[in-house]
Amino acid sequence: MTAELVRGQNHPLSRNRVEIRVSAGAAVLALAVTGDETGRPAGPGALAHPGARALPGLEVPDRVGDRHRFTVDLDAVGAAVHRVRVLLVLPPGGPARFGAVAAPHVAVAEPEGAALAAYTVTGLDSESALVALELYRRQGAWKVRAVGQGYAGGLGALLADAGLAGPAAEGLTAAALGLTASGDITLAALPGGAAPTLPHGPRSPYDAVPGAPEGPAAPAPQPPDPLPAPAAPHAGTPGPGTSGGPSSADTLGGPAGATAGAAAAGAAGAAGGPPTIDYAHPRRRRTSAEAPEPAPRTEPAADPGQPPRPVAGDASGWSMDERLYNQVWGMFEDLARTVAAYRGAVDFADSRLDRELDAALSDPAARLGGSANAARDTARARRDDLVAQARAVLDRDLAQLTAEAEVVEPALPPAYARWSAPVWHGRSTPAEAPLALRLGDLSLPERPELRIPMLMRVPLERGLWIDNGRTGSEAAMTMDTDRLRRAAMDMAVAHAVRLLAVHPADALSVHVIDAAGAGAASLAPLVRAGVLAAPPAAGAEGVTRTLEGLTRRVDLVQMALRAGAPEDLPPDVDPAEQLLVVHDFPHGFDDRSVTRLRYLADEGPAVGVHLLMVADRDEGSAYGPLLDPLWRSLMRLSPVPDHHLADPWVQHAWTFEPDLPPRDSRVLEQALERIAQDRRSARR
Known part of the structure; x- marks a missing residue:
C-alpha cells in the first residue's frame, strides 16, 4: 500500500533500489543533489543535472518534461552520502511560478513496480524552484521525507541555500543548459560557458517547516502535523541541544506548520x-x-x-x-x-x-x-x-x-493570546490580518506546567480537523460521547470567532455546514451576532449549495490569477478570505460532495478558502481510501488535552491542550459584539 505523505512527514523505505517518479502540471527541470550528515553538498559535483546526469548510485532525466523518472541505488551512493534531495525547477519560457500550474506529484517506487510513498506538493504560489522530497539515512536505514520547500528566487536561491552559491552555481540556470523548444538539452552549452551568476532571492514567506515534528511532523491514528516555521531566527534563551516520533502521534510541523529544518x-x-x-x-x-x-x-x-x-x-x-x-x-x-x-x-x-x-x-x-x-x-x-x-x-x-x-x-496580541488574557478586553479594530493564530498550548511531561503557545501561520496553509471521535485518544475515551462532540464544536466556534476578531471588518467570511443541525447549540452565538456569511447549511441540499459556491470561487480566482488579473472577478464573488466549518461529516454528503470537499482542501488555501472540519474519522470510513488523502492533508487537533502531536525534528510526543474561553466568561460574546459593530460601521 502506498503511503500518502504530507509536508514534513517521513516514511521508512523497505528497499534500497528505488525509482523516483515525478509528474507536474507543466514542463519542469528535474535535478538531484546529494549531501552529508548535515545536509550540505560537497560542491558542484554533488549536483546531478541533464548535463551531468550520473552520480554514484543515482541517475537523473536528460530532458525537460512534465513526467520524469530517477533511478536510485542507495547501496551505491557512498558512505559519505546521507541525503539525496529531488529538486524541481520551472525553466524559462513556461509558467513563471508553481502556483499557476497543477501541484507536482512525486512518488518513490519499486523499480517498475508499485509506489512505496507519494507526496503531492500543495500550497505553492510564487515559487519557481522547490525541494520536493529527500531520501535520508538514519541509523543505517533509509527513509523518505516530504519536504515541499519552495523558493521564490528560483534555482539560484535554492542552490545558494544548499551551499552552492556564487561561482559554484554558474552554468546551472535553465538558460545555461541550452533548452530547446522541444525540451531537449544542448550538451555543448553546459557548464564551462559564460553563464551568468544565479540570482539569490529570498525564500517564499510560506516555506513549509519539516517536518514539520520529524515533528507535528509524526506530525498512530494520524501522522504528526508540521508547524509553521518562524519568519526569522530566535534571539532569545539558548538551550542545550534533539524524528521518528511515537507512532500514535500526529505530526506538528512546528509549534504552531511552513517547511522546517530537520534535526x-x-x-x-x-x-x-x-x-x-x-x-x-x-x-x-x-x-x-x-x-x-x-x-x-x-x-x-x-x-x-x-x-x-x-x-x-x-x-x-x-x-x-x-x-x-x-x-x-x-x-x-x-x-x-x-x-x-x-x-x-x-x-x-x-x-x-x-x-x-x-x-x-x-x-x-x-x-x-x-x-x-x-x-x-x-x-x-x-x-x-x-x-x-x-x-x-x-x-x-x-x-x-x-x-x-x-x-x-x-x-502577546489577541491573535496569539489566551482567551483569558486581558488583551481581549478593550480591543481595537485590527487594520490588517494577523501573522499567525493561536490554536492551543504545547507541553512536555518533564515540566507540564510550562506551556508554549501553538501558533499556526495565517493564511492557513492547511486545513484543521477537530477530532470528535474517541478512537486512538486516551483522554477522549474517558469522556461521554455527547460531551466530547459538544467540546469539539465549541472549540471550532472559538477558532472561528478568533479568526473573525483578529481580521479587519469584512476581511473574512465564515460559512458553516451543519447538515443534521447537531451543532446548533454551539453555533448559536455566531448566528445571534449575524456574523456568518449565510445561515448554517442544513440537509443534503444545503451541503451541495455551499460547496458549489466555494468551489466556483476557487475556480474563478485561480483563472484570474493565471490571467494575471487577480482583481478581475465577477461582482458576485466575495473577495474576502473564506472559512468553511464542516460539522458532523459525512452526514449529508454524497460522493460528489466528498469530491468537492477534497478539492477545497487541496486547492482552496492557495486562493483564500480554508477548511475547518469537526468530524470522527471512523464515521467517514465508508468512503474508504478516497478520504485518506483528505485526513492526511489536515492538521488534527483534539478538543481535550492529549499527547497526539509530534515534531518532525526530534518527534517528542507533545501534549496539546486547546485554548477555550473560560467557563462563565462573556469574552466570546463580547468579541462577537465588537465584530458585528465593526462590520456595520464598515458597510455604512
Whole structure:
C-alpha cells in the first residue's frame, strides 16, 4: 500500500533500489543533489543535472518534461552520502511560478513496480524552484521525507541555500543548459560557458517547516502535523541541544506548520559522551535592498552571575508581532532541545550501565571473587551521577524558559493570546490580518506546567480537523460521547470567532455546514451576532449549495490569477478570505460532495478558502481510501488535552491542550459584539 505523505512527514523505505517518479502540471527541470550528515553538498559535483546526469548510485532525466523518472541505488551512493534531495525547477519560457500550474506529484517506487510513498506538493504560489522530497539515512536505514520547500528566487536561491552559491552555481540556470523548444538539452552549452551568476532571492514567506515534528511532523491514528516555521531566527534563551516520533502521534510541523529544518543527531563525542543535537529552523534571507533587522533588546541581569532577564519581543523581526511570533518559536525550539538533550543523556547513561554490567558479569573470575559487586556499584553510581548532571542542566534551562514564558505571555496580541488574557478586553479594530493564530498550548511531561503557545501561520496553509471521535485518544475515551462532540464544536466556534476578531471588518467570511443541525447549540452565538456569511447549511441540499459556491470561487480566482488579473472577478464573488466549518461529516454528503470537499482542501488555501472540519474519522470510513488523502492533508487537533502531536525534528510526543474561553466568561460574546459593530460601521 502506498503511503500518502504530507509536508514534513517521513516514511521508512523497505528497499534500497528505488525509482523516483515525478509528474507536474507543466514542463519542469528535474535535478538531484546529494549531501552529508548535515545536509550540505560537497560542491558542484554533488549536483546531478541533464548535463551531468550520473552520480554514484543515482541517475537523473536528460530532458525537460512534465513526467520524469530517477533511478536510485542507495547501496551505491557512498558512505559519505546521507541525503539525496529531488529538486524541481520551472525553466524559462513556461509558467513563471508553481502556483499557476497543477501541484507536482512525486512518488518513490519499486523499480517498475508499485509506489512505496507519494507526496503531492500543495500550497505553492510564487515559487519557481522547490525541494520536493529527500531520501535520508538514519541509523543505517533509509527513509523518505516530504519536504515541499519552495523558493521564490528560483534555482539560484535554492542552490545558494544548499551551499552552492556564487561561482559554484554558474552554468546551472535553465538558460545555461541550452533548452530547446522541444525540451531537449544542448550538451555543448553546459557548464564551462559564460553563464551568468544565479540570482539569490529570498525564500517564499510560506516555506513549509519539516517536518514539520520529524515533528507535528509524526506530525498512530494520524501522522504528526508540521508547524509553521518562524519568519526569522530566535534571539532569545539558548538551550542545550534533539524524528521518528511515537507512532500514535500526529505530526506538528512546528509549534504552531511552513517547511522546517530537520534535526540531526550527532555521533557520540570522542570522550564517549551522549550525542549532540542540532535543532535549527531555516533562517529568513534578506536581499541587499532591505533594511537591516532591528537588534533584539535585552535587559542586564540583576546578578552578573545570572543570565539576562527575559524581555518580550527579544527576537528578530520587522514588527513586534513578528518578533513575538519568532520568540515563541524559539521557546518551542529551546524546550525541545533541552528535553531532547536530557533524554539523550539518560539513554546514554542507561546504555553505558548495561554495557558495564554485562562486562562485569561476563568474567567468571570477577563473579567468584566478589569484585563484580563493586563493579556494579561503581557503574550504577556513574549512571546516577550523569543523570543528575543532565537533570541539573534541564532544570536550569526550564527555569529560564519558565521566566521567559511569564514575560512573553502577557505581551502577546489577541491573535496569539489566551482567551483569558486581558488583551481581549478593550480591543481595537485590527487594520490588517494577523501573522499567525493561536490554536492551543504545547507541553512536555518533564515540566507540564510550562506551556508554549501553538501558533499556526495565517493564511492557513492547511486545513484543521477537530477530532470528535474517541478512537486512538486516551483522554477522549474517558469522556461521554455527547460531551466530547459538544467540546469539539465549541472549540471550532472559538477558532472561528478568533479568526473573525483578529481580521479587519469584512476581511473574512465564515460559512458553516451543519447538515443534521447537531451543532446548533454551539453555533448559536455566531448566528445571534449575524456574523456568518449565510445561515448554517442544513440537509443534503444545503451541503451541495455551499460547496458549489466555494468551489466556483476557487475556480474563478485561480483563472484570474493565471490571467494575471487577480482583481478581475465577477461582482458576485466575495473577495474576502473564506472559512468553511464542516460539522458532523459525512452526514449529508454524497460522493460528489466528498469530491468537492477534497478539492477545497487541496486547492482552496492557495486562493483564500480554508477548511475547518469537526468530524470522527471512523464515521467517514465508508468512503474508504478516497478520504485518506483528505485526513492526511489536515492538521488534527483534539478538543481535550492529549499527547497526539509530534515534531518532525526530534518527534517528542507533545501534549496539546486547546485554548477555550473560560467557563462563565462573556469574552466570546463580547468579541462577537465588537465584530458585528465593526462590520456595520464598515458597510455604512
